[in-house]
Amino acid sequence: MSWVVKRGLRCAPHSNVEDLHPEFVARLQACIADVAVEEGWLLAIYSGVREYDHQKRLFLPYLARKREVELGIRASAHPVVANPDYVNPTTGRKGSAHQAQPKKYKRGNLPALEGVGYAVDIKHADGSHFTRAQVAKLDKVYLPKWGLVRSVPSEVWHWVPAMNAPLLASLGLHAIGDDVRDHQEYLNAFPVDGPELVVDGHFGRATQQRTMAVEAVIGRPTDGEWSKADEAAAEKYRNAARREAGAERRELRGERKSNRQERRTSRAARLLSKAAAEPESDVSELITDLDEVMGILSDMRTDISELA
Numbered sequence: 001m002s003w004v005v006k007r008g009l010r011c012a013p014h015s016n017v018e019d020l021h022p023e024f025v026a027r028l029q030a031c032i033a034d035v036a037v038e039e040g041w042l043l044a045i046y047s048g049v050r051e052y053d054h055q056k057r058l059f060l061p062y063l064a065r066k067r068e069v070e071l072g073i074r075a076s077a078h079p080v081v082a083n084p085d086y087v088n089p090t091t092g093r094k095g096s097a098h099q100a101q102p103k104k105y106k107r108g109n110l111p112a113l114e115g116v117g118y119a120v121d122i123k124h125a126d127g128s129h130f131t132r133a134q135v136a137k138l139d140k141v142y143l144p145k146w147g148l149v150r151s152v153p154s155e156v157w158h159w160v161p162a163m164n165a166p167l168l169a170s171l172g173l174h175a176i177g178d179d180v181r182d183h184q185e186y187l188n189a190f191p192v193d194g195p196e197l198v199v200d201g202h203f204g205r206a207t208q209q210r211t212m213a214v215e216a217v218i219g220r221p222t223d224g225e226w227s228k229a230d231e232a233a234a235e236k237y238r239n240a241a242r243r244e245a246g247a248e249r250r251e252l253r254g255e256r257k258s259n260r261q262e263r264r265t266s267r268a269a270r271l272l273s274k275a276a277a278e279p280e281s282d283v284s285e286l287i288t289d290l291d292e293v294m295g296i297l298s299d300m301r302t303d304i305s306e307l308a
């Protein structure tokens, strides 16, 4: 079998990996690379997203096999093939995970996307399937590590994304979904030049432009794709900005306080010199003035002892 590389995945020329969910692709890329480095296995995908007709062509022989089992002329109907027309009433999933799914379908924490598939058939690039020992290793180490799972126990080749694993894919052009919406809100809250984005969950050119503007501000390569590293750098930048604003606010408060103290000290000085200059004037007024001076002095004493 000669393989080609599409979306960073080694695959059969006819297999459709273009319509796999981008997060699934990111997990496959990471897992396949890890397995190559750690185990020296070269893996290849020999089936990706299937057209309805393709799934139907696989399904009909499966029905025939089942019938043969019923008639006692066959031991097993294996391998199992999903009915392309069946719609799961709970999840909305249509037919096989190999089929492009409707927008309603959402797998775990993967952003819902219309028209993408969630399964690949995978084996060694030399054409052999995984051995029992290799499957055990994949199940124990590599699949859980990269958010993948074999959803059909008897099928060593059938991999799908795990339900709620950490997301690996960057947010980039043409991505859609709630993550894009969150990203757009995040970008809008960032003080950069340019118009505010419409928060519509579609990663278009405008979102790409503003992503690049923010990347420039936070000192990241301006590739217009929002990665985990970009997110970390942005948070660091925002925390530093917040700290700076906090320091400025504290400085301002300190300034206001010392201005007020200055005003009160000069008032106390004025009242004292008035009392000294006109000791024979209205006694009750003098006493009120001196009480105020005492008050100011007592406040100053409190402030100074707080500093000590």
Ligand SMILES: [Ca+2]
Pocket: 215, 220, 221, 222, 223, 224, 225, 226, 227, 230
């Ligand atoms: Ca980036």
